[in-house]
Amino acid sequence: xxxxxxxxxxxxxxxxxxxxxxxxxxxxxxxxxxxxxxxxxxxxxxxxxxxxxxxxxxxxxxxxxxxxxxxxxxxxxxxxxxxxxxxxxxxxxxxxxxxxxxxxxxxxxxxxxxxxxxxxxxxxxxxxxxxxxxxxxxxxxxxxxxxxxxxxxxxxxxxxxxxxxxxxxxxxxxxxxxxxxxxxxxxxxxxxxxxxxxxxxxxxxxxxxxxxxxxxxxxxxxxxxxxxxxxxxxxxxxxxxxxxxxxxxxxxxxxxxxxxxxxxxxxxxxxxxxxxxxxxxxxxxxxxxxxxxxxxxxxxxxxxxxxxxxxxxxxxxxxxxxxxxxxxxxxxxxxxxxxxxxxxxxxxxxxxxxxxxxxxxxxxxxxxxxxxxxxxxxxxxxxxxxxxxxxx
Amino acid sequence: xxxxxxxxxxxxxxxxxxxxxxxxxxxxxxxxxxxxxxxxxxxxxxxxxxxxxxxxxxxxxxxxxxxxxxxxxxxxxxxxxxxxxxxxxxxxxxxxxxxxxxxxxxxxxxxxxxxxxxxxxxxxxxxxxxxxxxxxxxxxxxxxxxxxxxxxxxxxxxxxxxxxxxxxxxxxxxxxxxxxxxxxxxxxxxxxxxxxxxxxxxxxxxxxxxxxxxxxxxxxxxxxxxxxxxxxxxxxxxxxxxxxxxxxxxxxxxxxxxxxxxxxxxxxxxxxxxxxxxxxxxxxxxxxxxxxxxxxxxxxxxxxxxxxxxxxxxxxxxxxxxxxxxxxxxxxxxxxxxxxxxxxxxxxxxxxxxxxxxxxxxxxxxxxxxxxxxxxxxxxxxxxxxxxxxxx
Numbered sequence: 001x002x003x004x005x006x007x008x009x010x011x012x013x014x015x016x017x018x019x020x021x022x023x024x025x026x027x028x029x030x031x032x033x034x035x036x037x038x039x040x041x042x043x044x045x046x047x048x049x050x051x052x053x054x055x056x057x058x059x060x061x062x063x064x065x066x067x068x069x070x071x072x073x074x075x076x077x078x079x080x081x082x083x084x085x086x087x088x089x090x091x092x093x094x095x096x097x098x099x100x101x102x103x104x105x106x107x108x109x110x111x112x113x114x115x116x117x118x119x120x121x122x123x124x125x126x127x128x129x130x131x132x133x134x135x136x137x138x139x140x141x142x143x144x145x146x147x148x149x150x151x152x153x154x155x156x157x158x159x160x161x162x163x164x165x166x167x168x169x170x171x172x173x174x175x176x177x178x179x180x181x182x183x184x185x186x187x188x189x190x191x192x193x194x195x196x197x198x199x200x201x202x203x204x205x206x207x208x209x210x211x212x213x214x215x216x217x218x219x220x221x222x223x224x225x226x227x228x229x230x231x232x233x234x235x236x237x238x239x240x241x242x243x244x245x246x247x248x249x250x251x252x253x254x255x256x257x258x259x260x261x262x263x264x265x266x267x268x269x270x271x272x273x274x275x276x277x278x279x280x281x282x283x284x285x286x287x288x289x290x291x292x293x294x295x296x297x298x299x300x301x302x303x304x305x306x307x308x309x310x311x312x313x314x315x316x317x318x319x320x321x322x323x324x325x326x327x328x329x330x331x332x333x334x335x336x337x338x339x340x341x342x343x344x345x346x347x348x349x350x351x352x353x354x355x356x357x358x359x360x361x362x363x364x365x366x367x368x369x370x371x372x373x374x375x376x377x378x379x380x381x382x383x384x385x386x387x388x389x390x391x392x
Numbered sequence: 393x394x395x396x397x398x399x400x401x402x403x404x405x406x407x408x409x410x411x412x413x414x415x416x417x418x419x420x421x422x423x424x425x426x427x428x429x430x431x432x433x434x435x436x437x438x439x440x441x442x443x444x445x446x447x448x449x450x451x452x453x454x455x456x457x458x459x460x461x462x463x464x465x466x467x468x469x470x471x472x473x474x475x476x477x478x479x480x481x482x483x484x485x486x487x488x489x490x491x492x493x494x495x496x497x498x499x500x501x502x503x504x505x506x507x508x509x510x511x512x513x514x515x516x517x518x519x520x521x522x523x524x525x526x527x528x529x530x531x532x533x534x535x536x537x538x539x540x541x542x543x544x545x546x547x548x549x550x551x552x553x554x555x556x557x558x559x560x561x562x563x564x565x566x567x568x569x570x571x572x573x574x575x576x577x578x579x580x581x582x583x584x585x586x587x588x589x590x591x592x593x594x595x596x597x598x599x600x601x602x603x604x605x606x607x608x609x610x611x612x613x614x615x616x617x618x619x620x621x622x623x624x625x626x627x628x629x630x631x632x633x634x635x636x637x638x639x640x641x642x643x644x645x646x647x648x649x650x651x652x653x654x655x656x657x658x659x660x661x662x663x664x665x666x667x668x669x670x671x672x673x674x675x676x677x678x679x680x681x682x683x684x685x686x687x688x689x690x691x692x693x694x695x696x697x698x699x700x701x702x703x704x705x706x707x708x709x710x711x712x713x714x715x716x717x718x719x720x721x722x723x724x725x726x727x728x729x730x731x732x733x734x735x736x737x738x739x740x741x742x743x744x745x746x747x748x749x750x751x752x753x754x755x756x757x758x759x760x761x762x763x764x765x766x767x768x769x770x771x772x773x774x775x776x777x778x779x780x781x782x783x784x
Binding site for chain 1 (some may be wrong): 393395396397398399400412417422423434439440441442478481554597680682689694695697698700702703719720722723724725726728730732733734735736737738739740742751756777778779
């Protein structure tokens, strides 16, 4: 049902995974009509969408159909071919974040260069032009450094640590041996990994969220705590930086700025994502306006919402357990939900496999220590397994 | 997608209106499979449900199909014929709240009698056996009193105020002239109308929410403020009463207990609803666990959640504007969402008409005065109209 008036703009989302699903939950709250495009018939967003185009993300016919059924298009991940989107934008379809900002951000080298051009603090980096330049990287960046694929990486995929010259060859081969453009980046011995959600409206207004502290395991985000435990002066500086980053990319919609804080309190921008982000899921229960509602507001040209954190909040990812693959089975729900204030999100992915992001839990409490204590107890209980088979 | 394990129970909801939709929003958050039964193809819950049986609420074939596709059945309104549900329950289908509690509660006379039997405070009432008894009611209850249809009423429908003997005939005729069973009830000159949400789990545990204060216009709920402005001793007594009511009906799931508070601080129970309630919508943003999540937890046998009110909260209904009927058009969204902390819910009903409940707004704030100020400003802006026609 497409309402008339202020809520009459139809949204099209490229991708029906958990981010698309959570965007949909907010859009449907306001009665907005949403079509998704995803090749998986029963993807997480499927049952919530008004319409679902089952097509590949690179299928021009499918994307054109989505454009025809939508007044504004958005996406839940940045690794999309920009050519078709560029054509659609030129033909007059609204796409947010804009294709221009997507194009820069999806290439880690161009992204870092844009940040550097704006005189924002980033780790030292350089492109790799030719294989023979590999050996010079250690001289300029020092060891260890990171070799990175410029496009397509996520959750640590597309990165290789080079501890010394002996790692160069294998790192290079593991990243496609030159088939994809590569870059190198100085390794930052950081004290904390933090992230800041920020949103820019069509009219240029910017709303910045509080600072979250992230904890990773095997390069996968495990937990986010908000507010981050940082000195007030560092927090202030981080929030200012996030605001400046939003001005660099002139993006429309939610962005996430990941940063490193070193022991001496200096701040370096690690990566920018042009979309709602895993480290921002806390905002659903923690903030007045969640990152998903904010994104919907931004791309529809509605005023941005209040980003106030209501109570200290912890979010923890639920990854597929080691040793299980196949149809999802969730255990420990009774025990976890018996703890006060545990909010359970299960994305609705049919198949689990080790380390796959299958859901998350959030706890808000009067004090951070209490929230952490509860979420740790909950995370010990709840297990994402498979009922059918065991890959061990 | 039906997950295995603790979240593997499929839910069936009779009714796909706004209450069904908001139950679904919580169920889908946890990845639970939900089928709805509603005669309207594009009802508010339609796009969120995994499956939708388009059938009348009294269609035994449709209800049987719902039972076969669900492990537990619930409903979003209490005016359902109980005979088919009784048969389904006898055949082993789980229905919550139980058909027994539904049967008592859906009949206002039986409901009041059950409360009276438990020695709980209710306004004086009596059944109307024969038309000729009409004239005696004023002698026992005094004027004014209320003539009420025992079943089927909502939003003031099914009630008639009898100010004196001259109103008896017209009140009697307006309620079907004896075609439906009627009762009479003393008119309570109350100071405040309040309501308390409460939930009972399958194992008998009870969770009670804070007290909300309700404001009506033309017998339709307009606004709920939580916490209610009541002396601490009265609040305490109200919460105890709500707990006792839950024990009377032995219901499973969310209930709403509406009460009157008189000027001298005495409390009378007005009505009990065996479901999430309009006056409980504030809990979506206001409480750790919303009434809809709580209902889903209860009927699945999961532990009940924390009912703590996080911040003072006001909820205001968005009714169809006078003078407009036809396809919904929402105006003033830009202006309303520019105010801090305004959360907009539009149910997704295709057609508006004067006074129809089309959505609601909620505001949480650090202080009640601030929340009230913001919601009043928002309510002045946002208008539910129709784009197509004007009934004036």
